[in-house]
Amino acid sequence: MKGARKMNSNSMASSLKLFIPLFVSSIFLSISAATVVEDLANLHPPSDFNTTITSNCLKDPSLRYCSFSPMNLDEIFRFTIVASHLCNQSKNPNCVESFPRIDLSSQPKTAPLYLSFSFFWKYCPISILSIDLSNNSLKGTFPTDILLCTQIQALDLSHNLLSGDLPLQAFTPLTNLTLLNLSYNLFSESRISDSEFFFKRFNNSSSFLHSGLLPNHKKYRIKAVVILVGFPISVLMLVGGFWWLCFKNKHKYSNSVLKAATNGFSRKNMVGKGEGFAIYKGILRNGTQVRIEMYYLNNSSNNISRENCRKFVEDCKILVQLRHKNVVKVHGWCSDRYSRALVTEWTGEVSLDMWVSESAPPWKQRLKVLVGVLKGMCYIQEQWPEVGYDLRTSSVLVHENAEPLIARFKVGENSSTKKIYRFGVLVLEMVTNGRVMREEFEGSEAGLLECFKMHYPGNLQKLIDERMELTENTFEQAKEAIGIGLLCTDHSINRQLSLGQIFNMITRIYAACLVLATQNHKTSYADGGRGHKRV
Template sequence: MASLSTTFILLLVTVSASVSAALSASVIEDLKSLKPPHDFNTTILKNCQHNPSLRYCSSSPMDLDEIFKSTIVASHLCNESKNPNCVESFPKIDLQNDPKMAPLYLSFNFFWKYCPLSILAIDLSNNSLRSNFPVDVLQCTQIQALDMSHNNLFGDVPIDSFSPLTNLTLLNLSYNHFSESKISDIPFFKRFNSSSFLHSGLLPDGKKFRIKAVLLLVGFPIFVILMVCCLGWLCFRRPDFLPRMLRPKHRFTPAMLKAATNRFSKKNLMGKSESVDIYQGTLRDGADVRIEIYRGERHPTLIEECKILVQ
């Protein structure tokens, strides 16, 4: 790691000699106008000869403009990350509680592409970042710690992109809004406990599960009781609502007769005498009926006559 830091320092020193003004935030925001110095290519080649593991050494052909901009951003980010010995080492990206700067650095895809191997930790927590997971960050495959907590990140977590991070021992994705995923079933994520994913949307919410369980335990018996009451009402008051095969034959309840005659309205009254009222009506199945309502002492005799008629 010491030789790697030295290589990175040589590159920064060479660049800073030609672009000393590049340490202002305004330059970072206007990288398109920056061009590498004339001897930049030579410096890059020497660095790759000294340390072939540098990320830009494996790119072919080399994009010198991107590599140059990456070194400028690295220099700025080193200062922003509160590293006391920024020129000597660059072990951590610390943009915690810096919502103005964090989105800016996340937009520099070329920086993450050539992420310095000296960076071992990235802290972008508490920045109110509202986007999908910034997958470019995971190109820093050597990192040991990653904190993206307390943001507004949403969508799916790029599970496959985490696999190359074999050195990662600390992960915090808590307090985000990711889509629920069974990360607990994936071997890579089993090395982290649930505190890494609190209120992130990635793990099933125990509170929601308890609410569903209570609703099921309470709601299901209530549903059964309501169904029994409903079926009882149909059987004893309105059997004409039951399927034809379940309807009792020759059975007419007062509720059925009331419905057929529109509550025994005067419009349905066909005739009336001292002992009987005669109504016309229509049953629910469309059959026209005549309904006679008897008064007085003929009740037992009427029942016997009805039995004979039914037979």
Template sequence: MSMASMSSAIFFITISLLVSSLLSATIVEDLNNLRPPPDFNTTIFNNCLNNPSLKYCNSSPMDLNEIFKSTIVASHLCNESKNPNCVETFPKIDLRNRPKITPLYLSFNFFWKYCPLTIMSIDLSNNSLKGIFPSDVLLCNQIQNLDLSFNHFSGDIPLLNFSYLSNLTNLNLSYNHFSELKISDSNLFQRFNSSSFIHSGLLPSHQNYTIKTIILLVGFPLFVVLSVGCLGWLCFARPDFLPRVLNRNHKFTTWMLKAATDGFLKKNLVMKNVGVSIYKGVLRDGTKVKIEIYRDNVSRENLRKFVEECKILVQMRHKNLVQVLGWCSNRRMRSLVTEWTDGENIELWLAGSAPSWKHRLKILIGVVESMFYMQEQWPQVGYDLSTSSVLLSDHLEPLISRFKIGDRRSNYTANYIYKFGLLLLEMIANRRPSEEFERGEAGFIEYIRMHYPGNLRVVIDERMKLTENTFDQAKLGIGLGLMCTDQKAGKIPSLDEIYHMIVKVYRSCLVFTSENYKGSHSHGNAGQGHKGIQLR
């Protein structure tokens, strides 16, 4: 035996004598308190001179305390592994079924850092060890066998560290709980067969694979069916949830109308007659609407005609027409959806607010403008022109609200001229022909003619408080109304003539109003206290 070997042997024997007393106390505390003997540095130097491949020989800087502790642990591990000659050889660490001491030795990272080169096998199986993979063990990169089976290790395994174990031929990680890896992702699975990873968690289990396959084969088609079903329901029931591009323009569904009216709640019911209900609703985009619902069974042909009529109505655009937004059509319920107007109709407006002559003229101009639009753009569309059907917007703009498709007659123009004349006379007189006269419209017109032109003070609405000039304007208005309603005369004014006459009177009224306003302020400044004409 060489001098280096003898020194090493003497050293290891000395250390062995210390082990029994070392383990009787708290090993960690004792290791921290131990210091290398005086000649330890010389022993290490001689060992490295004899065998430069020793791990501590290549460490820089060389930590003598760590090397000393590692040597003590190595000596004890040699005994624990029941090796016959712990001084000459140390081929295997065998801590199988040693759950009380195995975690302790795993914690000595300085040992694994300087583990003896003679160790070729490490067996830590069947210890119920928990936690992550003990990566320090792989610092003994000369090993040929590693067994960590029958433990409770979890998490990922250090694949990169395994690449340095070129001598490793036998590996057993079975019966652990590592994170699943794809075989194709690492060459570790190509070096060892599947018996190295039985129930390790690294390989997909057959049961998990079966479950995933069932989920894929059953769940995915089910997901597709549900998705298609939901999309179909949205398309046919609630297209207002879809992007605007996918919406069916102007076509409403029963579901959409239910949502707009909170399920047709009674509080949203505005009016109900035989076969017709009118609701106030709010669309999903916040638009307030009026929904006219016709609950009657119609033939397929009549339903088709209704839809064709609605397709025409939604195209009409004018500031003096109530905008038709769309329709809903099925055999049991037909609906027409229009914009909502908070204003009242002309009949209620005349009765309640006592509007001025100027404001009445402005309403008449809007009505004539809408008549022009309908005559030129939509001659096939009929409309109702009466004080009860013409609504007023928030800005006191007249809005024709009732339409009828395909009601064109031979005397189309004359009929609407007559209706306008009657509307004009009603607005000047503020009378209700159907309620106040036995013969209705005919009786009302006859009543006006009886007092025209000499006794019109009786006819004209006295609440307007007309001046001499505005009275003459109202007189011209009555004359125009009588001309429009005189169907027997054979000569009625055209829409163009009516429009220019009404506009001329309105502008004249504005001039008189301005002059009276200036005169009132002038007298007031002079201290005379004169009150001008009140225009409402």
């Protein structure tokens, strides 16, 4: 490595784009694992490395290290060296710009070394789709750092000696992962309630044979019998239910039914009111609790035009088909010459605004809500792009287990830029105490944005909700989320962020938060509960 230390820094920087050039990698290929660790600690970036990294981020903002502020140049420099060497070690055809796979199968001496490079997994290249660490006799618990590569599609950790509990929740952000091989390991058997959905999400090429995770065969025999008996019954019920929905006009409610459900639209049943609408809690004749949003006439006539009635019904026929855990379920509608109403599920009517202001949820729960909102947005964009929605802390509801629900819709609003802008504002209001900030700025959204722009990134302590009691690490995560929120609200940038890019950024932060929470729990237990330094 003496030759590597003496390389001219100028020639090194001019050759660097995303990874260190191949001739640096060839030096690493011929040295031992101990020398790699020793030399990585002694290597430092050249003088113009900052310029090179800045240029990279301007060309491709999706690079992982571009989202960190401030950047740790020593860490990024070591990442580029390891990435270049690892690309060659995995026999990828192109190791200058990007590589699609990490293949360290049957390399028991080098595989543990790469797993120890936490800075590499922190900046894991988004081009990596496959990771193979099989047949390496790896010991210890599941290597959670590799799950920071949230975009991967295939992961193979078979034929190792990994043990302990599998971190099922840490897999949640890995929405693209369809192939998982954990066979021939020593994991602890997961409870069926925790793991049943987990096993179903992977394709037939996945394997958990002799992993220690699968329940015993007796339980599977019982499950097979239930499926064989229950499947025909389910089909019959599905067909019968479809017929009932199609021919019995279940979704349409009369004004008299809604009036009876709300005790004559009494003030006692009113839970909210706005310009042109009022929200009531009601109980239908079958005992179902519902949320009834009544719309007032906005013209001088005494009734609603036939065209407006027709358009409203057509919109509602679309809304009743929405099916997602982060989108409120629409039961039906009421439409006649005198009134219009939308009937949805009752969720307790706790808005994000109330939840943040009154409950003071921790940072992890706020991140979970942001991920849930994004999942609902992605579902609507992919399945029902004609459906618009009002994405405000006052209109997004919070259901059980901190699951957010997009609750107010308007069919025909297709502006993705507006939706992304609204999500950016939502992020900023979720990081701070939204109600306090609005009172300070007299409800001015522009004032809120200007305040964040003025204090970002160096003086955010005044704006972040102090009730979250952030640690140094979670404070950096909150700062990163604020940066994403400001990007979403900035119409002046040349390249507008897509919803997919925003989803990947937020889910990566959430994955890191889950991993950090697990590590902190173990550390707190080990040090007698003394905790961690708060910001």
